[in-house]
Amino acid sequence: MFKHETVETNAGWLIILTLLAIGVGGLVEIVPLYMIDETVEKVEGVRPYTPLEQRGRDIYIREGCYTCHSQMIRPFRDEMMRYGHYSLAAESQYDHPFQWGSKRTGPDLARLGGKYSNEWHVQHLVAPRSVVPESIMPNYPWLLEDKLDISDISDRMKALKLVGVPYSETKAEFDANVEKFGKDVAEMLDINKATENLIAQAQSGNYDGNKSDITEMDALVAYLQVLGTMVDYSKYDEEYFVNFR
Ligand code: HEC
Structure with missing residues (x-):
């Protein structure tokens, strides 16, 4: 009928x-x-970005890196063989907005951290074809020259806090972070110490190879080097993560 x-x-x-x-x-x-x-699902090791990494992420978005690079490895054999363990929901838990993407003109960057040295990244970002001759990635030479604007770092962290990222402002929030992430990480998530933490990480990491200035390159490379490194996959076997799929 x-x-x-x-x-x-x-x-x-x-x-x-x-x-x-x-x-x-x-x-x-x-x-x-x-x-x-x-x-x-909660996964051990995942934490919000440090102030320097967060500024690097802002630059990643400003420069439109996401228009060519995704940050999500799908649970398919070919992707896992090329890029590593498939992405877990928890790994982009503190990303606002997330950078999963659907366009891969260049490779996925979800597990980029530790794959190359800082020097490689600097050289590659300034002149991609000097390290990968067939590359079609644009040059970003200004990242090495432009000083990083750190004047509004606390405001940026406060804004992220509003949407649920556990950066701390009060003593109670700080204590909760110590409980959740441990003392060292909790220190990094303290909005009241954002500027000094940012400067300290940029100076000790010396990501751009130039100790005298903190450049946008410092922040971007710090961010690239942390991608996909928060969860220690060697601690678990494959069966463990099947639950998170
Ligand atoms: C027009 C597209 C395009 C844009 C925009 C772009 N890239 Fe790329 N990227 C590529 C291509 C193509 C490759 C592969 C060739 C190479 O390594 O240069 C690549 C490679 C890379 C690699 C090496 C990845 C690996 O695993 O070997 C990194 C890191 C990277 N890009 C970072 C960035 C960052 C950071 C930005 C923004 C500042 C950016 N890319 C913007 C196209 C792009």
């Missing part, structure tokens, strides 16, 4: 069934968002 033609030729049915389809589709998309806290 209920043929496809009946629906197509009867505006009433068409409207009711269309609304029903949209309703179900909408619920399937929206309802999980209310349970996001339970949906993203």
Whole structure:
């Protein structure tokens, strides 16, 4: 009785069934968002970015690196052989907005950290073709010249805190972070110490190879070097992570 033609030729049915389809589709998309806290499984090691890494991430977004690079390894054999362990939801838990992406003109960067030296990154960003002759990636020479603007780092962290990233402002929040991430990480997440932490990390890391200035390159390389390194995969076997898929 209920043929496809009946629906197509009867505006009433068409409207009711269309609304029903949209309703179900909408619920399937929206309802999980209310349970996001339970949906993203906790994984040891994942922490918010340090102030320097966070500034690097801002530059990554400003320069549009995401238009050519994704940051999500899908659970397929070919991707895992090329890029490493598939990405876990928890790994982008503190990313606002996340950088999963769907465009791979260049390779996925989700597990880039530690793959190359800082010097390699600096050289590659300034002149990609000097290290990878066939590369079509643009040059970013200004990153090495432009001093990093650190004047608004606390505001940036406060904004991220508003959307749920556990940076701390009060003593109670700091103590909660010590409990959750350990003392060293908690120190880095303290908004009150953001500027000094940023400067200290840039100077000890010396990511751009120039100790006298803190450049945008320092921040970007610090960020690139932490990508995918927070979870220690060697601690677990493959079976363990199947639960997080
Ligand atoms: C027009 C597209 C494009 C843009 C924009 C782009 N890249 Fe690339 N990127 C590539 C291509 C293609 C490669 C592969 C060739 C190479 O290594 O240079 C690459 C390679 C890389 C690699 C080496 C990855 C690996 O595993 O070997 C890094 C790191 C990288 N890009 C970082 C960046 C950063 C950071 C930015 C933004 C400042 C950026 N890219 C912007 C296209 C792009």
